[in-house]
Amino acid sequence: MSEKVLMEVGQKFPLTIKRLGINGEGVGFYKRNVVFVKGALPGEEVTVKVSKVQRNFAEAEILKIRKPSKDRQEPLCAIYDECGGCQLQHLSYTGQLKEKRDMVVQALEKYVKPLAETVEVRSTLGMDNPWHYRNKSSFQVRKEGKRVYAGLFTEGTNKLLNINDCAVQHPLTSKITVATRKILQKLNITIYDGKTLDGLVRTIVVRTGIKTGETQVCLVTTRKDLPHKQELIERMLKIDPSIVSITQNINREKTSLIFGDETIVLHGKETIHEELGELAFDLSSRAFFQLNPEQTVHLYDEIKKAANLTGKEKVVDAYCGVGTIGLWLAPHAKEVRGMDVVPESVDDAKKNARNHGFKHARYYTGTAEEWLAKWRKEGFIPDVITVDPPRTGLAPSFIKTVMKIQPKRFVYTSCNPSTFAKDLQELTKIYKVEYIQPVDMFPQTARVEIVAKLTLKNNRDLL
Numbered sequence: 001m002s003e004k005v006l007m008e009v010g011q012k013f014p015l016t017i018k019r020l021g022i023n024g025e026g027v028g029f030y031k032r033n034v035v036f037v038k039g040a041l042p043g044e045e046v047t048v049k050v051s052k053v054q055r056n057f058a059e060a061e062i063l064k065i066r067k068p069s070k071d072r073q074e075p076l077c078a079i080y081d082e083c084g085g086c087q088l089q090h091l092s093y094t095g096q097l098k099e100k101r102d103m104v105v106q107a108l109e110k111y112v113k114p115l116a117e118t119v120e121v122r123s124t125l126g127m128d129n130p131w132h133y134r135n136k137s138s139f140q141v142r143k144e145g146k147r148v149y150a151g152l153f154t155e156g157t158n159k160l161l162n163i164n165d166c167a168v169q170h171p172l173t174s175k176i177t178v179a180t181r182k183i184l185q186k187l188n189i190t191i192y193d194g195k196t197l198d199g200l201v202r203t204i205v206v207r208t209g210i211k212t213g214e215t216q217v218c219l220v221t222t223r224k225d226l227p228h229k230q231e232l233i234e235r236m237l238k239i240d241p242s243i244v245s246i247t248q249n250i251n252r253e254k255t256s257l258i259f260g261d262e263t264i265v266l267h268g269k270e271t272i273h274e275e276l277g278e279l280a281f282d283l284s285s286r287a288f289f290q291l292n293p294e295q296t297v298h299l300y301d302e303i304k305k306a307a308n309l310t311g312k313e314k315v316v317d318a319y320c321g322v323g324t325i326g327l328w329l330a331p332h333a334k335e336v337r338g339m340d341v342v343p344e345s346v347d348d349a350k351k352n353a354r355n356h357g358f359k360h361a362r363y364y365t366g367t368a369e370e371w372l373a374k375w376r377k378e379g380f381i382p383d384v385i386t387v388d389p390p391r392t393g394l395a396p397s398f399i400k401t402v403m404k405i406q407p408k409r410f411v412y413t414s415c416n417p418s419t420f421a422k423d424l425q426e427l428t429k430i431y432k433v434e435y436i437q438p439v440d441m442f443p444q445t446a447r448v449e450i451v452a453k454l455t456l457k458n459n460r461d462l463l
């Protein structure tokens, strides 16, 4: 085997791209060094120039694409390279679905190698139209000279990129954001300055109910007093008839978090109404809700399929958010218990369960690990556990309790194949992974969501 040769910034060499990395970059190997190349695709032959050298890897820029991938395409968005919000617009959608499946396989190869060779990883479920799917935008507002801009900070900088038309946002959210920033400029309302911390308006958040057509606009401000309030509201209402709620959230902190604790209704309702399949939800400005409702229905249907309920099962919906997964399963379960660390989400989950008349679905505030252990002590043993943890995966103590309880089926929904695969190291001591179904919740980005069905190894008759 050849020696690893240390690389230098500025060094140029030809490279064949072997796969996509978790952030959508092309990955190649040069003299036993891992090289990440932004914008390069698997199968491509490129000439690159090294831009950064780290202990375990290097980053390089494309100088020339000598042999392009057959899946390479022109990005739809004019600001694709600058923005960084999407990472895969230069790859055909068929290519994206294939690579996302491959990212799952790679994670299994890294953390649970023998499983990677045997487990069924299904083709990624994609969208018919993988554009303009996001129901919500949260665009920062800044002022440059006399102009008010709204958009995203370009990757790793504090430069705000003004965005007029985003290829993955629902067109209504773009239209309303642009019109709102123009109104703010016209009325000369002061705009937040991240350096001096002066100014009033910091973020425009727009969420639209894809099924119901109801839209909510929330202005996040540093203070409560809002000059020209009435005129501002009147002008905003003229932007689009779908606007049924205008709110103001106060965030005084120097933080990257969007919302503060206090929200005031400026016009109309406190919430907008949205529907997912048979279920209906009232969403307040701060409530978490999936960003791609069309794919969420497919994701939850996959969870339902994997849970394989008969109406007799006790189900735990761990990391429940506003309770959507548990409510999706509730009509087919004997009992549902969910838990989440965010009290507002749990309040919404309780309200949603009540609104649907699901008396057998209960929600609790606190960590999944604590509640599961407590329920076990009290003698509550679920037949099925579904989990949908944050990117960090499951807490070790949660897995420990699962290993003691040994529910018949365990349905793992994950937005991070690496932490999912790591968690399988322990879970596969008692569970068989029946299959893994990737679902594309975020087309044009490198993110991939999966649903995995796990069944107890010594309980094959209970599938």
Ligand SMILES: C[S@@+](CC[C@H](N)C(=O)[O-])C[C@H]1O[C@@H](n2cnc3c(N)ncnc32)[C@H](O)[C@@H]1O
Binding pocket: 288, 289, 290, 318, 319, 320, 321, 322, 323, 324, 325, 339, 340, 341, 342, 345, 366, 367, 368, 369, 388, 389, 390, 395
């Ligand atoms: C990926 S979201 C899933 C939300 C929900 N299942 C859905 O589909 O909308 C992860 C959730 O886990 C919650 N969370 C994070 N750490 C937690 C913990 N240790 N115990 C319980 N919930 C937690 C977050 O508040 C968040 O709502």
